[in-house]
Amino acid sequence: MILLDMTVVNVALPRIQETLGFTPSGLTWVVNGYVLMAGGLLLLGGRLGDVFGRRRLLLIGIVLFAVSSGVCGAAVAPAMMVAGRFGQGVAEAVAAPASLGMIALLFTDPKERNKALGLWGGLVALGGTLGYIVGGVLTDLASWRWIFYINVPVAVLVLAVLPRLVAESRMVREQDFGLDVTGAIASTGGLFALVFGLLSAADHPWGSVQVVLSLVAGIGLLGSTVLIEHRVRNPLIPLAFFANRTRSVVNGTSLFFMSAFISYTFMLTLFEQNVLGYSPLRSGLAWLPLGFAIGIGIGIGTAATPRFGVKAVAATGFIGAGAGLLLTSGIDTATSYPSGILPGMIVFGMFAGATMPAATNAALHGVTAQNSGLASGVQNTMQQIGSALGLAVLVTVAVRYTDHQLRLGVPAEAAVTTGYALAFRIGATLMVIGGLLIVMLFERVDPTMRNPVAETVAETR
Template sequence: MTTGAADPRRWWVLALLSGLAFMILLDMTVVNVALPLIQDGLGFSDSGLTWVVNGYVLAAGGLLLLGGRLADVFGRRRLLLIGVVIFAVSSIVCGAAATQGMMIVGRFAQGTAEAISAPASLGLIALLFTDPKERTKALGIWGGLVALGGTLGYVISGVLTDLTTWRWIFFINVPIAVAVLLIVPRLVTESRMVREKGDRLDVAGAATSTAGLVAIVYGLLQAAEHSWGSASVLVPLLAGAGLLVAMIVIERRAKNPLIPLSFFANRTRSVINVTSLFFMAAFISYTFLLTLFEQHILGYSPLQTGLAYLPLGFAIGAGIGLGTALAPSLGVRTVAAAGFIGAGAGLLLTSMVGVDSTYFGGILPGMIVFGLFAGATMPAATNAALHGVTTQDSSLASGVQTTMQQVGGALGLAVLVPLTIRYAMAEIYNGVSPEAAVTSGYAMAFRVGAALMVLGGVLIAVLFERVGPEPRDPTAEIVAAAR
C-alpha cells in the first residue's frame, strides 16, 4: 500500500475494516438487553453487573490514545491484527464464562482490543483514500457501520437471547475475527511513521495519559452509583486530572511526544473532538434510557426492545448516505452543524413521551428524526477529525476522536442517569405516581441531551474552519520511499 497512487483494492479493504469496526462496537452495546440473563446465569449482584458494561468502557476509553500512537509507531496492520486476536480470544472467554471474574476479565480484554485495533483501522483507511472526495465517502461508510453496530447491538442482543442463549452474543464474533485475520495480510501492506535512529516511544507520556484517562473514566462511572462529592468519585477524577496535567508538561519537553501539542492547533479538529463529547453523551444516554423506558414503563420484552430499534438503524443509515452526498457541495461545517441541531430536535420530540405513549405515536417520530440527523453528522464529523492529518499521525487522530467519544458516553451515563433518578425521586416526593415520575425523569434527560446537541451544532457553525481539500502531506513521499 503506497501513498503515491490509489490502491485498487482499497474498497475491499474498506469493506473488511468497516465490518470489523461494526463487530467491535457492537460488543459495547450488545450486552445491554441481555444483562438480566447474564445476571441470572452468573449470579451477579446489581452493583457487580455494572462491570459487564463498565469494564469494556474503562479499558477502551483509557487505552485508545496509546493504541493510536502504537499503531503509528509499530505498524498499523500489525496492531490491527494483534487487536483482532485479543478480541477473538476475549470473546470466547466471555461466551464461555463460568464465573463473574471470568466475564469481567473478558470484557476488559474486549475493550483493550478496541483500543488497539480501532485507531489502526481508521488510520489505514485515511492512508488508503488520499483523494478528499473518496476519503469523505469512505469515512462515511466506515463511520456509518460503526454507528449501526452501536445501534443494532440492541436488536441482535434481543434476537439472540430470545432464540438461543446470551453466550452467542459473544461467540458470534469469532468467525468474523478469523476472516479478518486471514484476509487482511493478503490485502494490506504495513504502514508506519518514519522514525529516526535512536528515537524512543514516549513512555512517560503514554503512562500518564493512559492512567489519567482510566482514572477519569473510572470516576465518571462511579458517579452513577455515588454522589459527585464522594471520595469514590472525586479521588479518581482529581487524580486523573493531575495525571493529564503532568502529561501535558511531559509532552512539551519530549523529543517525540505521544501527542504533539501542535496536533490541537487545528481548530476544526479540536472543535469536533470537544463536540464529540456532547454527541456521545446524548446518543448513549438516549439509547440506554429509552431501553429502560420501553421495558420498565411500556412492558416490552427483550426481543420487542431489540426490534424497536430497527427504525433507528435504518434512519442512521439513510442519514449517513445523505450526509456523505451533501458534504462535498455544502461543506463539512454546514452538514455537521445541521446534523447536531436536527438530532437535538429529535431528542426534544422524544422528551414528550408519557406513561400512556405508544410506540408509533410517542417513540418512533423522535427516533426517526434523531437517527436521520445523527447519521448525517457522522461522516462529516469523522472527516473533520482527520482534517489536515499527516501520514505520521493518522492513527493518533482517530484515537483522539474515539477517546472523546468513549469519555462522552461515560460522562453522559454518569451525569444523566443519576440526574434522572434524583428527578424522579423528587417527583414522587411531591405526590406523583412512580411510573409517571420515572417517565418525567427520562423526559428531562432527553431534553438535556437535546440541549447538548444544539450547543454542539452552534459551536461547529461558529468555530469550524472551512474544510476544503486536504493539504499536501509532506511526509507522504518519505513514507513511500521508506517502504
C-alpha cells in the same frame, strides 16, 4: 465486529443484570468498562500502529477481542464480566485506529477518500444497528452469553482473510520514535477514577469520601497527563496537534455527541424492557429504524458536504439530532412505540448520521501520513471518553432524579421514566451546544482539498 459489540450488549443488559447480580449503577460498567479502556488507550494504539505496522496491530487487536469475548460469555460474576469488557476495550484501542489510519493511506484521490470515509462510517452504523438485532435474537432465543461467543468464529474468519487483502504500512523511521506509555497510563487512570467518582455519586452523597477522592484523583491524573505530554520527547498527544482549530473543535464536540448518543441507547433500552415490558427480541427490532435513519443520514451527509461545506453539515446535524432527543424526552409510562419513540428515533438518527462524514473529514483535516494514526486515535478517543463520561453523568442524574421522585410518592415506573426523560433533555442540550460551537469556531474546510496524507504514501511505503 468491534462496533457491533458496542451495541449488542445493550439489549441484553436487563438479562445480564438479573443473571450476574449487577446494581443499577454497577450495570453501567458493562458499557463503561469497554469504553474507558478503549478511550484511554486509543492514542497509544494509534501510535503503536504508526510504529509497528497498522495491519499487524489490527490482527493483534482481533485476537485479543476474540479472547476477551470468550471471557465475557463465560462470566459467572460481575467482576468477570467487567474484566472481559476491559479486554474488549483494549482490543478496540489497538485495532480501531489502525483500520481508520489505513483508509487515509490507501485512498489517494480526495473524492475517493471522501467516499471511503463515508463507507467506513456506514459500516459503523451498520455494525451498531445489527448489534441491537443480533443481541435481541440471541438473548431471546438462546442466551445473552452468545452475544459474546459469536465473535470468536468471526474473528477467525477475519484473521484468515485480512493478511491476503491488506498490505502493511508503518512510519519510515521507527527507530527514532518512542512510546509514551506513562502518558497512556496516567490518562487512562484519570478517566477511570473520574468515571468511578461520577457513578459513585448515584449511590452516595457528592461530599462522601468515595466520591470526592475519586474525582480529585481523576482530575489530578488528567492534569499530570498534560504535564507529561509537555515534557516527554515523543508525547502520546503532541500539544501542537491541537493548534489546528477545526480538529480541536470537532474532537471537543465529539464529547457532547457521544455523551448524548450512548446515554440515549442505554436508557431507552432499559425503558423499553423495564417500563414498557418489551422482550429483548422486540427491543432489538425496535432499534432497526435507527440504523436505517443513520444510513440515510450518512448518505445525505456524504453528498451534502462537498456542496455546502463541513461546517454547515456538521452543525445542522448536531442541532437536528438534539431536536430528535427532545422529541424522545416526551416519553411516559403509557408511551406507544409509533408515536412516542419512533419519530424522535428517526429524526435523531438521520441528523446524527449526517454529521459522521463531515466530522470524520474535519478530524483528519490537514494531517500528514506520519500523524494519520494519531489523528484517528484522537477522534476515537474523544468519542469513547464522551461515551464514558456522558453515561456516568447522565445515569447519575437519572438515578438521583428518580430517587427524588420516589421520595415525593411518585410510582416507581413513573419515577424511573422521568429520570430517563430528564437525561434525554440534557443530551439534547449538549447536541445543540455542540452545533453552536461548530458554527462559531470551525474554520472553512474544503472536503476536496489537497490530501497531504495521500501525497506521502509512496514515501511511507
